[in-house]
Amino acid sequence: MSVVTRFAPSPTGYLHVGGARTALYSWLYAKAKGGEFVLRIEDTDLERSTEEAKQAILNGMQWLGLTWDKGPYYQTQRFDRYKELIQQMLDEGKAYKCFMSSEELDAIREKQKENGEKPRYPGTWRDRTDHPEGQPFVIRFKNPLEGTVVINDHIRGNIEISNKELDDLIIQRSDGSPTYNFCVVVDDWDMGITHVVRGEDHINNTPRQINILEALGAPVPEYAHVSMILGDDGKKLSKRHGAVSVMQYRDDGYLPQAVLNYLVRLGWSHGDQEIFSLEEMIEYFDLDAIGQSASAFNTEKLVWLNQHYMKTLPASEVASRLKWHFDEMNIDLATGPALESVIAIQADRVKTLKELAEISTYFYQDFDEFDANAAKKHLRPVAKEALEVVKEKLLAVEEWNPENIGAAINAAAESLGVGMGKVGMPLRVAATGSGNSPSLDVTLNLLSKVKIEERINKALTFIANRENS
Incomplete structure (x- = not known):
């Protein structure tokens, strides 16, 4: 039998975390068994279904990489099929007007x-034929009156429900x-x-759906x-816990690989392994290995995974995701270094x-202003000479690389007879606008010599204005 999930x-609404995990488990099982994965939008609730929500689901699935076969x-495009089968069940006495x-x-x-x-x-109307003319009615399924429905659940084992309960x-x-x-049954x-594969909130629906499948002569999945x-906090996941929508994780700076790795472990495990490539997930995944207990969301674990993937994925993959965030800030990347170079020196310093x-x-x-605290501390009149000397040394560098940049900064400190901090910190604030950056040799290497000169001059003007104020 070919597996189809x-x-x-x-x-x-949006594609939420619980739905994304269900989608992932369904997708993985199909892939693990060499089967097919179907995406179906159940939009029969015409009042609450929206085009925006449909697109949000498609966007979320595509961002996660859960492509459908x-x-x-x-469902709204299949109403004729449902009506045809409902009429068939009426004709066969398996349904009735109420x-x-x-x-x-x-x-x-x-x-x-x-x-x-x-x-x-x-x-009341199960066996009646005295149907009133022109009165509104619903159509009900004739559920069996005797026997039990047995669900052989991959996660929960055998579940038996008496038909008398339905x-x-x-x-x-x-x-x-x-x-x-x-509609689901059809x-x-x-x-x-x-x-x-679906949430435990559907367990009550399952025996009803199995009975309808059997009445139609259809195979039971x-x-x-x-x-x-x-x-x-141990309570049902909701908006108060932060990001619940899958796309919110994109917006907040998480990689889809981290989210998938995190979601797969919310209920499933393979020994003590924490980090899984997609290929490993497919290789190891099995429905029978999913636990019955509710899983607690742990944001710290997700952050840890995100940092891992930012540092270990190919830089080009991380760069394609990072570009989206720069685009959101309307920042043109054409005038600066390759994103891969920035990732190499910055990924260790952040969570997202x-x-x-x-x-x-x-x-x-260019930044309009220097960070106020950094400028107050490091762009003081005493830093003027250090900036002028280091500018001269840097402009004299012929081959612009980290080694030569570092040597120029050291030379400036030596010529002034001061420690590196007296030169490095004013230079860092001048070049980056703040007091935090990777080491200056690799940071300045990603900025052009012309840009460094402009920014040191800006810092010197700031110091001069400060002296005169």
């Missing part, structure tokens, strides 16, 4: 609650639109889905219901690509 989000399919009003049903459920019973539709599910609303549980059948993700971009702007554009 699917990810089937509802486009009522088939799709995206949209004319009970919502007010009647509410009253019955209220009474059931008062009696300590489970609120459920009592099957009432007759609505499969078509009074406005003629099919319901979620019915889609999984038509798309040849063999394995359904295998199921794996993954546990929820909790926040750092966003931070890396923010501390590296001086390589690509």
